[in-house]
Amino acid sequence: MEDRRFVTRTLALAVALLLLTLSPAAAYNNLYAHPTINEYAIKEFEETSLKYDEDLKGATLDGAMANGIAWDFPEDRRVTLPSEGLVAQKRQKSMREWITDAGFSADEPEGTMGLLHFYDPTNPSEPYLSNDLVNVYTQVLLGSPYRNPETDAITWAIEGKDSLEGEELIFIQDYSWNDGKRYLKEALASTDRQNENYGKAWRSLGETMHLIADMTVPAHVRNDAHPYNDPYEAATGAQAIRYAQAFSPAALNYDAGSLRNMMHAIALYTNNNFVTSDTVPLPPGISSPKYHNYPKPDLNAMTPRDDGYIYQQINGKDLRVARTRSALDQWWYGGGTLYQVDKRVINDQQIVLIPTAIRGATEAIDRFLPRIKPEIVSVQQNEDGSFIVSGRAVWKKTTEWPDEMPIRNGVTMVWENSGKRETLSVPKSGSFNTFTYETRSLRDGDSVYLEYDLGGYVVKSAPYMVEAEPTTVPTTLPKTTLKTKTPTPTPTATKATTCAQSDCACQCACFDYNNNGLSADYKFCVSECKAGSYWCDCMYPKPSYCIAATGTPPEGPPGFY
Numbered sequence: 001m002e003d004r005r006f007v008t009r010t011l012a013l014a015v016a017l018l019l020l021t022l023s024p025a026a027a028y029n030n031l032y033a034h035p036t037i038n039e040y041a042i043k044e045f046e047e048t049s050l051k052y053d054e055d056l057k058g059a060t061l062d063g064a065m066a067n068g069i070a071w072d073f074p075e076d077r078r079v080t081l082p083s084e085g086l087v088a089q090k091r092q093k094s095m096r097e098w099i100t101d102a103g104f105s106a107d108e109p110e111g112t113m114g115l116l117h118f119y120d121p122t123n124p125s126e127p128y129l130s131n132d133l134v135n136v137y138t139q140v141l142l143g144s145p146y147r148n149p150e151t152d153a154i155t156w157a158i159e160g161k162d163s164l165e166g167e168e169l170i171f172i173q174d175y176s177w178n179d180g181k182r183y184l185k186e187a188l189a190s191t192d193r194q195n196e197n198y199g200k201a202w203r204s205l206g207e208t209m210h211l212i213a214d215m216t217v218p219a220h221v222r223n224d225a226h227p228y229n230d231p232y233e234a235a236t237g238a239q240a241i242r243y244a245q246a247f248s249p250a251a252l253n254y255d256a257g258s259l260r261n262m263m264h265a266i267a268l269y270t271n272n273n274f275v276t277s278d279t280v281p282l283p284p285g286i287s288s289p290k291y292h293n294y295p296k297p298d299l300n301a302m303t304p305r306d307d308g309y310i311y312q313q314i315n316g317k318d319l320r321v322a323r324t325r326s327a328l329d330q331w332w333y334g335g336g337t338l339y340q341v342d343k344r345v346i347n348d349q350q351i352v353l354i355p356t357a358i359r360g361a362t363e364a365i366d367r368f369l370p371r372i373k374p375e376i377v378s379v380q381q382n383e384d385g386s387f388i389v390s391g392r393a394v395w396k397k398t399t400e401w402p403d404e405m406p407i408r409n410g411v412t413m414v415w416e417n418s419g420k421r422e423t424l425s426v427p428k429s430g431s432f433n434t435f436t437y438e439t440r441s442l443r444d445g446d447s448v449y450l451e452y453d454l455g456g457y458v459v460k461s462a463p464y465m466v467e468a469e470p471t472t473v474p475t476t477l478p479k480t481t482l483k484t485k486t487p488t489p490t491p492t493a494t495k496a497t498t499c500a501q502s503d504c505a506c507q508c509a510c511f512d513y514n515n516n517g518l519s520a521d522y523k524f525c526v527s528e529c530k531a532g533s534y535w536c537d538c539m540y541p542k543p544s545y546c547i548a549a550t551g552t553p554p555e556g557p558p559g560f561y
Contacts, residue, residue, distance in 0.1 A: 030210075032238040034103030037213050037354070038206055040245050041361035042096055048362070055371040055396050058460045063410075063453040065092045068199015071105040095202050095456025099365075102175070102206025103213075112171055117214045119153040120223045121268040122294065127152040131225035153220065154263045157211035177259060180204025180368065185405050187455055191426050193409040198455025205368045208259075209361035215267040216353040216360070218274040222294060231277060235346045240354070247351040249359035250315055258399070259367060266360050272296040273314050274349050275322055280339040297321055299339055309344070319348040370405070371396035374450040374461035379442065381468045387442040389413065391450050391461070392434045406431035410454050413439070416447040416463050444468035 042061065050056050070091035093101070107113050118129035128150050149171050160176025173179075180201045187197035214220045219230045226233075250269050254262055271294065281293050281300055299322050302310045309320040322339040377390040395404040411424045411432045420441075427435035432452070442448070443466065450461040 030104045030107035033236055033241060034106070034210050034213060035100050036103075036238040036241045037357050037361060038100045038103040038209050039096075040241065040358045041209060041365060042099060044358060044362045045365045049366050053366075055373070056369075056459075059369075060458045061095050061456060063095065063456040063458040064193075065094055066098065066198035066202065066455040067092050067194050067196040068098060068203055069196060070098075070101065070199075070203070071108055072101055090196065091199070093199065095198075098199050098202035098456075099206035099209070102203045103210050105203065106175070106207035106210035115149055116151055116156045116171060116173075117153045117211060118220050118223065119215065119263070119267050121221060121264055121271055123223070126150075127154075129223060129225060131223055153211050153214055154260055154267075157208050157263065158260060175200070175204040175207045177204065177208045177368075180208065181400065184368075184370075184455075188405050188407050188409070191408045193453075195409075202455065205364060209364050212263055212266065212360040212364055213357035215263050216270050216357040218270055218276045218279070218349070218353075221267040221271045222276055222279040224276045224278045226276065226278060231341055231343075232346050232349060235343065236350060236354070240350055244350045244354035245358055247355050248315065249355040250352060252356075254359060254363040255366070259364065262360060262363060266356060269356070270353060273312070273321070274353070275299070275339070275341060277341045280322055280341070310339070315352050317348075317352070319352070320345045321348075367398070367400050369457060370401040371398055372407075372452065372454075372459050374411075374452050374459055376448070376450055376461050376464040379448075379464060379466050381442075386438055386440045387466070387468075389437045389439060389442075390435075391432070391437065393432060393452065395433075404433065407433055407452065407454070410452055412451045412453065413437075413448050414451050414460075416449060421451075442466050 046061065050059055050061075068091060069088050070093070071088055072091070107117075115129060120127050120130075123130075128148075129152075130148070130150075151171070156173060156176070158177045160173035160179050180203075183197040183201035183204060187195055187201055190197065217230075218224070218232060219226045224230070250266070252262075252265050252269060256262075273296070275294075275297065279294055281298070297312060299310055302312065302321075304310050304324045308324050308326075310322045310324065311318050312321045313319075314321075322345060323342050325338055325340055373394040373396070375392050375394055377392060378388075379390075380388050382388065393407055395401075397403075408426050408431050413422045413424060414420070422439065422441055424432070424435075424437050426432075427437060429435045446466040447463045448466065449463045452459050
């Protein structure tokens with residue numbers, strides 16, 4: 001389990017002193033902006049995938065609360081020192097809350113996490129933050145032997161601390177994409193619905209969504225440490241997100257390839273189309289260590305309009321990408337670049353980049369949730385009035401979940417009309433992937449369905465109408481005998497000339513030869529036929545033939561091979 005208290009106590013004061021001078025700024029704002037982006041991503045997922053994806057038909061994110069380990073913002077969302085007073089603590093939240101609040105926790109503690117949220121898609125040899133200020137910041141804040149972690153945001157998001165070597169105490173990450181998948185697998189396998197891995201899985205998803213959103217911040221994909229402030233981030237709070245979310249995201253293929261590919265595509269789009277105050281191009285023939293030139297967008301090749309702005313077609317819109325500086329501005333600011341990023345430029349950036357952040361985060365939710373379809377296979381009544389419910393969970397193979405995982409908690413049988421609920425105990429089969437369940441609560445005509453509440457992610461089966469049809473289980477052939485002996489035909493049995501299929505009035509589903517609840521398995525039963533007692537050899541659902549039984553009953557069903 002993470003323990004950030006050491007980092008909080010030892011670094012809080014240092015971060016407070018240096019954050020305004022040397023610290024790389026956190027992308028967007030983790031108190032308001034990132035949680036709001038995650039909220040809108042959940043909403044978009046519900047309005048798209050949950051409505052139109054057949055594999056998610058009937059699924060919701062509104063299940064019971066889930067336990068986990070939280071690193072939350074203060075109740076009033078005000079801090080005097082970065083991370084001061086925040087500790088990892090056990091909490092119970094809804095799935096939505098875990099994902100939303102992870103937009104905050106991904107940046108904590110800010111002093112160190114800020115170094116790991118950068119990715120330069122144009123520099124494959126050094127995609128991490130390599131600005132000279134980073135080395136100064138790391139040495140002053142952390143001291144020897146700590147250094148620039150040299151880990152980019154995509155690697156950090158997917159692999160987490162596995163990408164570092166021995167510096168986990170300072171650079172803490174227990175909630176990467178891979179961590180989240182491991183937590184969810186462990187959560188499903190637990191027999192305790194209250195296990196804390198559900199909350200940890202949803203938090204991992206939410207923190208990954210935070211890092212996806214960072215790929216839409218120009219400074220974070222253009223190696224711009226912006227130690228003092230970044231105008232785009234400073235202007236992007238919850239209100240700006242609520243306004244910009246109504247616009248269209250970048251026209252990218254979000255669901256193609258891996259999560260890494262998607263994050264790279266978003267970062268490259270941001271890098272190629274948008275600039276920052278510290279990465280606008282210098283005049284031709286001039287270089288400066290303060291500015292980092294990128295080939296795109298090529299502002300020097302564009303002609304400013306009469307209003308002083310340079311425009312470019314981006315996402316089907318004519319958007320401002322920079323404003324030219326007047327001669328007076330250049331003199332006042334001591335020369336430097338010919339361009340600047342002002343409020344109007346930032347507004348045009350936001351109406352593309354914020355919807356893109358939400359769309360990318362939505363895709364993460366879609367990828368993270370396994371596709372599971374519960375199903376009631378059959379409901380059969382015993383002579384004593386009890387019912388045997390046979391059920392299963394049908395898994396669909398996805399990129400992130402190519403293999404079926406055992407489910408051992410969270411399953412309930414629900415009466416469709418009354419809302420009555422009956423929690424199922426862990427079956428003898430060991431999981432709810434394929435199982436049988438005995439109950440005395442069912443009645444003829446009941447309509448019931450199975451509900452799998454997996455830490456708040458709820459999937460349901462289609463309703464099943466119960467039709468009571470008592471079965472007769474042969475007392476002379478106990479299950480233990482059938483499971484341990486190889487059935488052979490009785491030597492005294494001969495084919496009956498007076499016995500027809502219609503004479504085998506028994507229900508062939510009355511006895512499951514393999515005792516595993518599968519409806520298509522070989523079954524047999526004993527029946528009273530017209531000419532006397534006969535053994536009926538059955539292949540579900542109808543008897544295939546019957547033979548006369550003379551003498552001692554056979555040890556197994558006649559004709560079974």
